[in-house]
Amino acid sequence: MTKKQKIILFPAVIVTVFLLAMFISRSKTHLLHSLRGPAAGARGVFTAADKLVVLSGANEVYTWDWNDLNKWPTVARPNAKMLCPMAAGKILYVPNDRPDTIVVTDLKGEKQIKKIPLPFGTECQMLAPSADCSFVAVLLVKNNENKLALIGPELELTEILSVPAETIKIFKTGVSNDGKLIAVAGEKSGGLAIVVNTDTKEVVFRKHLEDISRFDNVIFSPDGEIAYFGERVRFIYAFKIVTGDLLRIFEIPKYPPVPQKKQVISAIDISPDGSRLAASTEPVQRLYIWDAATGQKTTQFGLPGPVVGDIAFSPDSDKIATSVLVRSTVSVWDATNSRP
Numbered sequence: 001m002t003k004k005q006k007i008i009l010f011p012a013v014i015v016t017v018f019l020l021a022m023f024i025s026r027s028k029t030h031l032l033h034s035l036r037g038p039a040a041g042a043r044g045v046f047t048a049a050d051k052l053v054v055l056s057g058a059n060e061v062y063t064w065d066w067n068d069l070n071k072w073p074t075v076a077r078p079n080a081k082m083l084c085p086m087a088a089g090k091i092l093y094v095p096n097d098r099p100d101t102i103v104v105t106d107l108k109g110e111k112q113i114k115k116i117p118l119p120f121g122t123e124c125q126m127l128a129p130s131a132d133c134s135f136v137a138v139l140l141v142k143n144n145e146n147k148l149a150l151i152g153p154e155l156e157l158t159e160i161l162s163v164p165a166e167t168i169k170i171f172k173t174g175v176s177n178d179g180k181l182i183a184v185a186g187e188k189s190g191g192l193a194i195v196v197n198t199d200t201k202e203v204v205f206r207k208h209l210e211d212i213s214r215f216d217n218v219i220f221s222p223d224g225e226i227a228y229f230g231e232r233v234r235f236i237y238a239f240k241i242v243t244g245d246l247l248r249i250f251e252i253p254k255y256p257p258v259p260q261k262k263q264v265i266s267a268i269d270i271s272p273d274g275s276r277l278a279a280s281t282e283p284v285q286r287l288y289i290w291d292a293a294t295g296q297k298t299t300q301f302g303l304p305g306p307v308v309g310d311i312a313f314s315p316d317s318d319k320i321a322t323s324v325l326v327r328s329t330v331s332v333w334d335a336t337n338s339r340p
């Protein structure tokens with residue numbers, strides 16, 4: 001290397017180090033807690049009342065108290081094929097040896113509260129709790145038919161709607177906090193968004209966007225008036241439930257290309273007070289938070305780990321937890337820090 005090249009290289013190194021240090025310091029200003037989670041990695045993060053519930057890649061359930069995250073978590077290890085949390089200290093799971101049943105147990109997995117039999121010939125494909133975990137949307141499959149069902153506080157399974165599996169691919173289901181609405185995020189020659197009234201069992205609205213590949217995520221606002229559908233790459237669409245009108249689009253910047261990896265939205269969540277919408281991304285691990293009412297981005301920062309598992313706001317809406325799919329780390333961040 002020539003002397004001239006060294007002179008040019010030195011300032012470049014200084015600038016790079018400065019930018020890296022600034023990025024790390026900004027991320028650290030948001031970090032509040034780093035929790036030791038499941039060794040198998042954390043794939044799901046939820047808030048159920050005052051509990052922070054984390055699901056592992058090995059179908060374990062780790063539960064912290066949001067009011068005191070320094071306490072050691074409660075751990076349940078049911079023999080589960082799939083599972084999800086529910087409010088009032090419950091876990092729903094499909095046993096490995098009984099795929100025709102959903103079992104309800106406590107947060108330690110020690111007390112069997114109830115067995116919910118599935119309709120004859122059906123198989124459970126997905127359990128998706130509402131934002132507050134009061135209700136659980138159940139996706140059942142029978143032959144070439146998808147069936148949407150609902151489990152509420154009474155712990156009864158109610159079938160809501162049948163959707164032909166050969167024409168529609170379902171990637172995510174969601175349910176409102178009052179259990180009155182179920183949503184489907186999927187694909188049918190483009191992005192398909194469906195919202196169904198669970199009382200009348202009729203479709204409230206159906207949106208088909210041919211200019212996007214598919215919808216991967218869906219969540220309802222706490223008051224059940226808005227449905228947020230996240231497409232695969234960069235955009236989250238907010239629809240008014242009653243009219244089906246598009247209220248606004250939340251946009252994530254386009255990343256520089258990463259070899260053999262595509263930019264995706266890994267998870268979305270809405271704060272319990274409805275004021276903040278958040279999304280995590282891959283393969284560049286970042287968290288974006290917007291003002292839900294205006295669509296203005298309030299903050300963004302980098303996340304640890306190679307693959308983001310999930311995100312969940314705290315009960316007071318001021319913090320947000322993120323998980324790493326292949327690591328035991330669960331991080332809790334300040335969601336109010338407005339530093340883009």
